[in-house]
Amino acid sequence: MDVVLSPEILAALFCAAMIAGFVDAIAGGGGLITIPVLLLAQIPPLHALATNKLQGSFGSLTASVMALRRGLVHWPDMRVLFVCSLIGSAIGAFAVQFVRAQTLDIVIPVVLVAIAMYFLLAPNAGAVEKKPRINQGAYRGVVVPGIGFYDGMFGPGTGSFFSLAGVALRGHNLLTATAQAKVLNFASNIASLAVFIAGGKVLWTAGAAMVAGQVIGAWGGSHAMVRGGTKLIRPMIVTVCVVMLGRYLWQKGFLSF
Template sequence: MELELWVYVALTATCVVSGFIDAVAGGGGLLTMPALLSAGLPPHLALGTNKLQSVFGVSMAARTYHGKGLLEIRPNLGTAICVVAAAAIGSLTVQALDSSVLQLVVPILLVLCAGYVLLSPRMDDSDRHHVLSRKGYMPVAGGIGFYDGFFGPGTGSFLTTSLVALRGMGLTRATALSKLFNISSNIGSLAMFALGGKVIWTLGLCMALGTMAGSWLGSHSAIRYGAQLIRPLLVVISLALTARLIWGYFAG
């Protein structure tokens, strides 16, 4: 598919903003997916190309969090592998099933996430007693990974909120670990889209430059300001995604 040069420039610039948002609270797809569709890409190519750029952006954020000692990779590799497999299965499943029902279910879940983030006293940077062990959290992470491969919007919000609520993690550390699992779900999903020839590689790699720059800025901002930045942005993104999904459903 041939695209004009200005499309590459505009989408790469959009990814700087989406990368910042994604690194802090998740939900960068709120900008990139409509932008890709507006550029004339068919939905399947938009999804695959978006996963490609997202892998690079989330990886940049994870690298920054890891460098600051907020992300432990080795103890969470088992869960990450589980998420890769679940996301791959989700991406295969969505090609055979109608995902439109999720356009009404997911907004409800996102509103619940926003409410929890806004009202729960646990949404700060202090660690608390966990409800689930690392192994006990695996099925939850796998379920979110499957969802990311199947549909996707709000994955970062679901990961961060569940890590705070179930693993007892402080908000900044939960945000950091969510990036590892988000990388995993993106890789599993991207592999299925790539095998199906549903990725525009040149465009995706150009967009990756923008999203990496935004992710670097976003992750450093999140580390510096912690919960006072992450918490309100998480609420705003969850509600914005909700509005976008409901609008998309009723607009047809």
């Protein structure tokens, strides 16, 4: 299936994806920008989610390649983690059909508040490498596939979750944790994208316009992440989490303006 969109709408989708790619490369949460724009273009919700996964996959791929080329992450260290994230996401994409939507009303706000408060109230978190709080086996076998599972099911803030896990549980500095998050987020993106493609939900024309914007934005955001380091990443993560929380509460009718 595809939807005929005017050149003006395609241009708007391109611009939205470019901005989202920049934000996503630094802190995650680019879907806050792209999904509303897709819905405003009168694209059905499920197709909007599928198309968003397509363009987001290219954005996370671009950011991952940049991180690997700059030596922020090394592929031999990421191979097993990549597979764990992919498997977790694939299971999540399948399991979402059987999960009660009410569960999200509790899980998402709590997690977003926890991430924002952690980086806000722990100003030195991620400044330097520290001793890991859990071993590599537990991180690979539980944490990474767990976050991948979340992305396959729900999605919002996955990049921030991976960054937090790298800092809080494995003792990485914030720049390394964020770079690793891009690779792991790419794995979780492509797993759920495969499910959407198999179901024929991706709108390829809209997706192509957004992929072009995402690649440009992710390239710029990756450079900004490297140059700005922790001073840029930390406030971006906090801001993205707060905005996501506010938008979610507004959607659920808890906030009104």
